[in-house]
Amino acid sequence: MNFVVLWLMFAFFFAGIGAYFVPKRYRNLGLDDTNSTTGAALSGFVAGPLVGLLWYYTPKLNRIWMISLTVLSFGVLYTMFARANPDNLCVVAPYNATYLTQQSVNGIVIGSIYALMAVGLTLIYSVQGIISFAHGQLYMIGGYFSYYFLDRMSAALTNAMGTEIIVNPIWGIPVAGILVFIIGVVFERLFLRPMHEGLIERAAEYAILITFGFGFFIEYLTLAVAGPFPIRATRYLETRRFQFDRISITDDITFGPVNVIADRGVVMVIGILLIFVLLYFLQRTWTGRALRATSMDKQAAAVTGINPITMNTLAFGIGAMLAGMAGAALVPIFSWVPYLGAEMAGRSYVIVVLGGLGSVPGALFGGLIVGIVEAVGAGCHPDASKGAAYKEAFALVIFALVLLLKPTGLFGREQL
Amino acid sequence: MFKALLQPIETRIDKSIGRQNLGYILLGFLVLYFLWFPQDSSQSNYAKTVFISGFFYAILASSWALLAGIAGQFSFGHMAFMGICAYVTGLIARDGIGFLGIEGASFPTLVAILIGTIVTGLVGLVIGWLLLRLRSSYLALFTIAFSELFRIVMLTEYDYTGGSNGLSLRRLVVTSDVDAARRIEYYIMFGLLVLSLALMYWISNSRIGMFLRAMREDEEAASSLGVNVVFYKIIIFVITGMIVGLAGSVFFSDVGSERVIPEQLEILQMSLVIAYAVIGGMESLLGAAAGAFISRYLLENLRQVSLPVTITFDGGVVGLMTLLILALAVGLVGAWAENHERIKAYKMRFRSGYIVAAIVIVLLGTNITNTPSTWNTGFWRFAVFGIIMVLTLRYMRNGLLYPILQWFSGRDADLQETVSIRNDSDDDTLAEDNA
Secondary structure, three states: OHHHHHHHHHHHHHHHHHHHHHHHHHHHOOOOOOOHHHHHHHHHHHHHHHHHHHHHHOOOOOHHHHHHHHHHHHHHHHHHHHHHOOOOOOOOHHHHHHHHHHHHHHHHHHHHHHHHHHHHHHHHHHHHOOOOOOHHHHHHHHHHHHHHHHHHHHHHHHHHHOOOOOOOHHHHHHHHHHHHHHHHHHHHHHHHHHHHOOOOOOHHHHHHHHHHHHHHHHHHHHHHHHOOOOEOOOOOOOOOEEEEOOEEOOOOOEEOOEEEEHHHHHHHHHHHHHHHHHHHHHHHOHHHHHHHHHHHOHHHHHHOOOOHHHHHHHHHHHHHHHHHHHHHHHOOOOOEOHHHHHHHHHHHHHHHHHHOOOOHHHHHHHHHHHHHHHHHHHHHOOOHHHHHHOHHHHHHHHHHHHHHHOOOOOOOOOOO | OHHHHHHHHHHHHHHHOOHHHHHHHHHHHHHHHHHHHHHOOOOOHHHHHHHHHHHHHHHHHHHHHHHHHHOOOOOOOHHHHHHHHHHHHHHHHHHHHHHHOOOOOOOOHHHHHHHHHHHHHHHHHHHHHHHHHOOHHHHHHHHHHHHHHHHHHHHHOHHHHOHHHOEEOOOOOOOOOHHHHHHHHHHHHHHHHHHHHHHHHHHHHOHHHHHHHHHHHOHHHHHHOOOOHHHHHHHHHHHHHHHHHHHHHHHHHHOOOOEEOHHHHOHHHHHHHHHHHHHHOOOOHHHHHHHHHHHHHHHHHOOEEEEOOEEEEOHHHHHHHHHHHHHHHHHHHHHHHHOHHHHHHHHHHHHHHHHHHHHHHHHHHEEEEOOOEEEEOOOHHHHHHHHHHHHHHHHOOOOOOHHHHHHHHOOOOOOOOHHHHHHHOHHHHHHHHHO
16 A cells, blocks of 8 residues: 555656646747647656656657557556555456446446536537536526426326326426526526627626526525425336346457446436437537537628527527436436536536537547546445545546646537 | 715715715724624624624635635635635644644644644645636636535545534634633634735735736736736735635634534535625625625524515416416527517517516415515525626626725726726727627
């Protein structure tokens, strides 16, 4: 254990040294320094003092360099983890492959909904140029809309039919989507449009505070109306879990059994379907293309007859709707309290920054990465209960690192 | 109309003692009242506690106003700094340096608080340095991540921090007489408020404040004119972090039930502080402090509202409102689908109709009976507070108290700050954008 702690301090020390000095050297020599901070930090982490070689030779840090350095540092991290916790289920030889596969599958399943949330955020950012700090609360309120709709519908149908009828939570998703869309449009119309019409100075700060205040209002309103007690909608399916006995890549490499909790599987399918619908909308319809055009260049879009003001409203509405639908999709899975918006919002900020603000593919990849990191991190933590509590923290660590090392993210650009 | 009514009074004041002097006199009376308040034996300890928490939040809000309003650093990590100081204080007071694995005696509370404040300053140094490269939204995101990370670690490492039960702090004021203890705590907190306001006013009115405002308006321009942006950006995080840290450890070792809990570090708590500062006036330290104190006082005293009448709502109202909203939605989407010209005509025709319909429905569904009742406001008061915050941001960007302070400063005619110039230049900006 002590060896690992010492090594960690050593590795982080050289990562810091590298991240500080190497970019300076690149800049002094007039070289391209895009990846130098990340590259130097990773090589310092992997190779310790050998980061000096990077400083001396200053190679061009292209994509191959970056990917191999990332893979190497994960390898080193895993080795050290194995050394520190030799009895962990993630490490012990015959089980670890299956266990890690299981955790990754869990991560991918939930990651698709994370991606849905993040796409909404990224859509708002790329068109409006602001980050919505009310996103988590819109997600939360989507869940509440779905829950109350299902509750009332089931009661009404049961009354009307005379037999007990439970409405499938899948019907709550479009209803919640429409309601949250309306909320988003009304908010945008009242409070964000003046900003785009030039009525408000220092728009960036105003946007942060006004969306934050709006989230605050929604959260307390929900607390006042629905109370602080957890609710939970009915399940999607009767089946508890799908089991895949053998996943074989070749005849020799097989994993199994891998389980997927049935409801989460349904949620994954919903998430992927909604993302495809959104992509179709953005790529193939006139309105979607107009949105993308606005995100690229407002003035040029206006010249071709697109009303950028309408597109702003539409983008915020659709972003809010995606958050609301994600909430409605997840309400049968989690127990729902008004406080849980902040956690999910934190996660979607991680995803958009990791993928690059304003990039849809970045948001999709980021969602999957964050899902996997959370699941694997929580599953491999030596203390199971602490692992579950640290779930969100793993993503936040990535977030801090990305913001410090590569603020543009993986696919950093500002259009869709 | 108000202007016309106030005009003769204004001129009379200007001629006799002057507005500014009147402001100072009123402020002096206010301070005297606050000093006298705990001596008043008719006031309960609860009332003193409300005042103490009001002072505490006033410190938080005004230091946030310095950080965000004057220096332009929109940090959401203010509560985290407070938490760091409180936790370090608690750990040091409990274990001495023993929590590092070294045998050591525990420290007296005062020393622990001082060490905690210094540690918070160092953390502020590091955070400020890390944030150098990040601007508005990115900075907000990073500080949210930082404060959430801190909260989660404090929540999870329950072997050291006590988890969700919180870490108990030792009392700063140790006497068996509860009343006397509360009185001393009151004076300590009030003194802290006055001291920190004085320090922050000195900062904001000195050259440093000028530099900070310059950085807020345009960082590159300030830097090119010789402002050491790196130094001032870091130092402002250190100063505000130490102020809130000190206030936090003192507050939590006394009034805050002698323990600091991770719940205090949630973003929701942070948003309360921001709301206080926004309502009071983000660019005025005194405004933010007064806003925090008044809001805190009102929120605490409006837990139960006595009404002379009983108001009940029909269940049918909700249904009708839902129908109305759905009709509006269907209409909007339908109009949107057809073309954009239609939607304009549609809005013109129906907007006022919908508002009238909504009012009529609410009035029809409301029953007012003539019996007195009490209303447990619960979370509603926070929701209303949220609306007030959003509306303040939209329509009175300088805060609700700012006009009053501005009047007392006597500079409303000529020498106004950037804020008011901005309000006047709205038309120009609009014109520029249209052109």
